[in-house]
Amino acid sequence: MCGRFTITRRDRNSLAAELGVSPDSMVDYRPRYNVAPTQPHFIVRIKYENREAVPATWGLIKSGAKDASMAAKTINARSETVETRGAFRDAFQRRRCVVPADGFFEWTGPKTARQPTWFHREDSGLLLFAGLYEAWQKERGVWQTTFTILTTAANAVLESYHDRMPVILADRDADDWMDPRAPDPHALKRLLVPAPDDLLIATPVSPDVNNVDNDSPDLLQPAGQMSLSLRSGQA
Structure with a gap:
């Protein structure tokens, strides 16, 4: 699954250029070190044949929903069944996007001492998660874009x-995935496969990641270095 992720780029303009979107569409961007479900982020979609960045909240809410009560349950969509599940079926047909990130977390250990591990590219490159988006009217005249991240086998x-x-997704495949005019969306499922084994490395990081209120660069300091720094400071 994907329950937390990061996007640590500091320079908004260079990030926009790498994503192929206008910097003006990312004026509210800031680095994030612990993006959690139901929190704001942004997606990239194709509109009129161009990529655009759109503010969005994590947790897909269908357009006709009366409230956001299901958002925490729709942060991920299984790629194997995305075209048949009622929560995701319509978005899969017409509203596909990518979710920019540069890493994500998984945990090991008992519930009382969960150890987070950050999965990221060794070269610190971007990751483009396959996503779906919807817009719903949270109150009269106020629309909110929401998204989910697709998952596959590890x-x-x-x-x-x-x-x-x-x-x-590879950048070359992202446009195919996002294309709202794709004649056969089901054919795009060929893209929904595990990442190559050499794409990511695993770095154990600070347990402070476990608290969704924490969001700082210190969270990504390798756990071994943290221990050495602590012992050095106590010496």
């Missing part, structure tokens, strides 16, 4: 941590 790097992982 690759060899993830399988000892969790049996699922987010679908990570």
